[in-house]
Amino acid sequence: MKKLMNDPEHYVNEMLEGIYLTHPDQLTFTGNDLRCLVTTKKTEGKVGIATGGGSGHLPLFLGYVGDGMLDGCCVGDVFQSPSADQMLEVTKRIDAGAGVLYIYGNYNGDIFNFDMAAEMADMEEGIRVEQVVAGEDVASPPAKDGEKNTRRGVAGIFFVYKCAGAAAALRKDLSEVKRIAEKAASNVRTMGVALTPCTVPRVGHPGFEIAEDEMELGMGIHGEPGIRRGKMESADQITEEMVTKILSDISYEPGDETAVLVNGLGATPLDEQYIVARKVHQILKEKNIRVHRCYVGEYVTSIEMAGLSISLLKLDEELKGYLDAPADTPFFKQKQIGE
Amino acid sequence: MKKLMNDPEHYVNEMLEGIYLTHPDQLTFTGNDLRCLVTTKKTEGKVGIATGGGSGHLPLFLGYVGDGMLDGCCVGDVFQSPSADQMLEVTKRIDAGAGVLYIYGNYNGDIFNFDMAAEMADMEEGIRVEQVVAGEDVASPPAKDGEKNTRRGVAGIFFVYKCAGAAAALRKDLSEVKRIAEKAASNVRTMGVALTPCTVPRVGHPGFEIAEDEMELGMGIHGEPGIRRGKMESADQITEEMVTKILSDISYEPGDETAVLVNGLGATPLDEQYIVARKVHQILKEKNIRVHRCYVGEYVTSIEMAGLSISLLKLDEELKGYLDAPADTPFFKQKQIGE
Structure with a gap:
């Protein structure tokens, strides 16, 4: 294995340190956890959009936090889901009074943790959270009638972020931003x-x-x-x-x-x-x-x-x-x- | 060799076709030669800046043609210099009455062909051309006293483009744009x-x-x-x-x-x-x-x-x-x- 890295245990956090040092005006972290990344700008009344998933996919997910796209994201270890607590931390930070939309790929670990975070945000913090799961890889089997989407989420999530982020920037409400995200995801x-x-x-x-x-x-x-x-x-x-x-x-x-x-x-x-x-x-x-x-x-x-x-x-x-x-x-x- | 390509003979031109199809508003070619790439926008009275060199370095060179940076470039085959005739073609197209500055890396083929193009532009077309050769790789031997720069040009040329391009966009004249390019190159x-x-x-x-x-x-x-x-x-x-x-x-x-x-x-x-x-x-x-x-x-x-x-x-x-x-x-x- 030939990689420009130090101890593999520090791979993700050192990558994140580099990101914060390089983009100090645009990105910061919350909850004293480098893996809970948020925009430096918070806009009252705007729907917050969060994403997350395993590391190893840069510029996904971190790179799309900013004006007109996302407000925050959590990353786990390489190819590992972040935790529900981390997602809750980001959710609390980016909620600007209009609720939060989670957009993430169709992977079991992410679904489990995002679901739990959404529930905690609602129960513990009174933050309304909606979710859109993106899965559009035509190489993975499609859902059978009436079943949930069974397809893997891959690069198409970029388009879902872009459209939903633009809708949120125009101050559309949570249900409308969710509708746009779902529409992009299904197209x-x-x-x-x-x-x-x-x-x-x-x-x-x-x-x-x-x-x-x-x-x-x-x-x-x-x-x-x-x-x-x-x-x-x-x-x-x-x-x-x-x-x-x-x-x-x-x-x-x-x-x-x-x-x-x-x-x-x-x-x-x-x-x-x-x-x-x-x-x-x-x-x-x-x-x-x-x-x-x-x-x-x-x-x-x-x-x-x-x-x-x-x-x-x-x-x-x-x-x-x-x-x-x-x-x-x-x-x-x-x-x-x-x- | 595992590459997503067709006939290797068409590698560069097919790459260029993809670039023109993807960026039709910003990039076009001149002289019926895909390898002579220019901006779609010409600004009268602005110093034109051209670069060029072998293919295989994307986003160098093509990717920096646009507002605030370069006006045109020529590319050769992978790791091969383009010809003086191609450079002349680009020079003619981008000259907007204020002369043209060539900025390129310190490689013999490029120097030979850019030199010849500059001479032809002056003699045949009456276009004033100045040149800045970028060579900043500290791993290659520095020039001895009084000699020309002997160092390879590598990624630092991005900074030379950026500074010179900004000076030209502000309508600085050819000698001033050249001075800024030289200053960036030497720093x-x-x-x-x-x-x-x-x-x-x-x-x-x-x-x-x-x-x-x-x-x-x-x-x-x-x-x-x-x-x-x-x-x-x-x-x-x-x-x-x-x-x-x-x-x-x-x-x-x-x-x-x-x-x-x-x-x-x-x-x-x-x-x-x-x-x-x-x-x-x-x-x-x-x-x-x-x-x-x-x-x-x-x-x-x-x-x-x-x-x-x-x-x-x-x-x-x-x-x-x-x-x-x-x-x-x-x-x-x-x-x-x-x-």
């Missing part, structure tokens, strides 16, 4: 491909193996099994398979609009991400699906995994408005149109 | 560490080998030999050695101010970059050197090399003003202070 689909494994620092060896000439389509961001493992193919073949899988899962009509996120998982260069983005644009153009915005870069990673994911957010006028709104966080800045 | 120092090699797509195998438990301090961004190869050490030990080397090369007094860039080389996760940033902050604080701004992320890469570099820009009030100015490019956005 996004993601599919990934992994080329290499990644190593959790405390574990010290890769979570799985993959041959030098192989890839795994649909692998999750913690190494969860994908749809198929096979020989490496060309970028265009891989992209075609991924986009086809997404489009078979959510119906687009000619003339529909979409937002695209091509997301590097950690070790894959921007060059390759743009080669894939190019093919995504071409496929969508052939189908007469208009790309309203395209984001390319590392938005949700798996430590140093090589590979990438493609997310499509199906847009209507309402979601477009929220997607286009300005944002300013340590890792995501978008200007007002025409600014 | 920046960089030192890097490589953990893995990278593979040029057309070549198909790594440019060098490095054992699983080894690192190379001071390696250049094309794999140029560093100062020493040794067993992996802790992040704090490595950071200490790198910062010490930088501070032995340029004098800082207690109370001086600096800007820091911790730059990932491609495959190194943000987590590790922040762990190193934390130690840089700590070392500078001990020496009573104030960090005015700190940037962490992938600013200048070596395809998928693992490792990072640390750059320090020594600041005075003038450089601080230019560094703090707003910028808006596909890869770098900074707001006006207080905006």
